[in-house]
Amino acid sequence: MSQSRLTRVGVFYDGNYFLHVSNYYAFHHLRRARIDVSGLHNYIRREVAKWEGAEERYCQIVDAHYFRGRLRAHDADERDLLYKERVFDDILSREGVTNHYLPVGPFGEKGIDVWLALEAYELAIYKRFDVVVLIAGDGDFLPLVRKLNTLGTRVMLLGWDFKFVDRNGTERETKASQSLLEEATYPILMHQVIDDRSLRNDPVINGLFAQKSEYAGRVTVEPAALLPVSAASAGSAAPANPSEPLKGRIQNLKEGYGFIMPAAGGQNLFFYHAEVSNADFNELRIGDEVEYHAGQNDKGLCAVRVKMLIDEQPAE
Numbered sequence: 001m002s003q004s005r006l007t008r009v010g011v012f013y014d015g016n017y018f019l020h021v022s023n024y025y026a027f028h029h030l031r032r033a034r035i036d037v038s039g040l041h042n043y044i045r046r047e048v049a050k051w052e053g054a055e056e057r058y059c060q061i062v063d064a065h066y067f068r069g070r071l072r073a074h075d076a077d078e079r080d081l082l083y084k085e086r087v088f089d090d091i092l093s094r095e096g097v098t099n100h101y102l103p104v105g106p107f108g109e110k111g112i113d114v115w116l117a118l119e120a121y122e123l124a125i126y127k128r129f130d131v132v133v134l135i136a137g138d139g140d141f142l143p144l145v146r147k148l149n150t151l152g153t154r155v156m157l158l159g160w161d162f163k164f165v166d167r168n169g170t171e172r173e174t175k176a177s178q179s180l181l182e183e184a185t186y187p188i189l190m191h192q193v194i195d196d197r198s199l200r201n202d203p204v205i206n207g208l209f210a211q212k213s214e215y216a217g218r219v220t221v222e223p224a225a226l227l228p229v230s231a232a233s234a235g236s237a238a239p240a241n242p243s244e245p246l247k248g249r250i251q252n253l254k255e256g257y258g259f260i261m262p263a264a265g266g267q268n269l270f271f272y273h274a275e276v277s278n279a280d281f282n283e284l285r286i287g288d289e290v291e292y293h294a295g296q297n298d299k300g301l302c303a304v305r306v307k308m309l310i311d312e313q314p315a316e
Helices: 015-027 036-051 073-078 082-094 112-127 139-149 178-183 190-195
Strands: 008-016 059-070 097-104 130-135 154-161 162-165 171-172 187-191 248-253 257-262 269-274 288-297 300-308
Touching: 008 036, 008 112, 015 059, 015 171, 036 059, 036 082, 036 112, 036 130, 036 154, 036 187, 059 112, 073 097, 082 097, 097 112, 112 130, 130 139, 139 154, 139 178, 178 187, 187 190, 190 248, 269 288
Parallel strands: 008 059, 008 130, 059 097, 130 154, 154 187, 269 300
Antiparallel strands: 162 171, 248 257, 248 288, 257 269, 288 300
């Protein structure tokens, strides 16, 4: 390959996956910081140059797209989220990333993965990307990778494997699809790169994370250690049928956790951000009605499988 030929790179984010990874590094990893979009793009350009055998200045991200479900404007406004969403939109815009959002319904986001795949394939044809970078881990993207391979477009996959134990004592695990890793031209397991001690002083690797000053005051110890809920003081009994969902309202929200006031009365129940199933934890607000199941952690009763109840409203 000619050293002076421009290598055209297209980047496609599975936004929900990216948020999940960013939450892991913000709340569970020793880094205690979120993934920085600008730093990630710098890393991508360096890695593409290395794998393609080209100079970094000839490896340019010519297109980048971010796909995610998002609350309708009315719901976001009620939760004081419009400003936060606009701030994140500004971050993406500064890096030349095009937003693609679908409204989140009562059962979460639907159709985002399909939209990402169609857009990536169509743009790879018309814009003739040399390399498509997928920030994703779901095996559902395997057909996309295979289609891109038929075009002669190399695929770089940025995936993560990690485990952590939440405050309910449940082990959470995220793994990049093995089939995706095998089909991608350039598979990169980012957790290995980030945790490689030989790269500890690498400015590009450190640049993957937002400055810690931006997260001043973030909780740096486990939430339940700050506000323990004991079985003796819980004040509410487990339901007769544990499989039956319960209802309540958000009483308090902290960094990465919160408390639910049961509709049936009793002590507020602790819940962890990873337990929210159909929305981003950051989209919750105090007073929101939620559905949940009774769980148990080492401190006593807690709420698990939390679902935000979103009223269906006809489009105007």
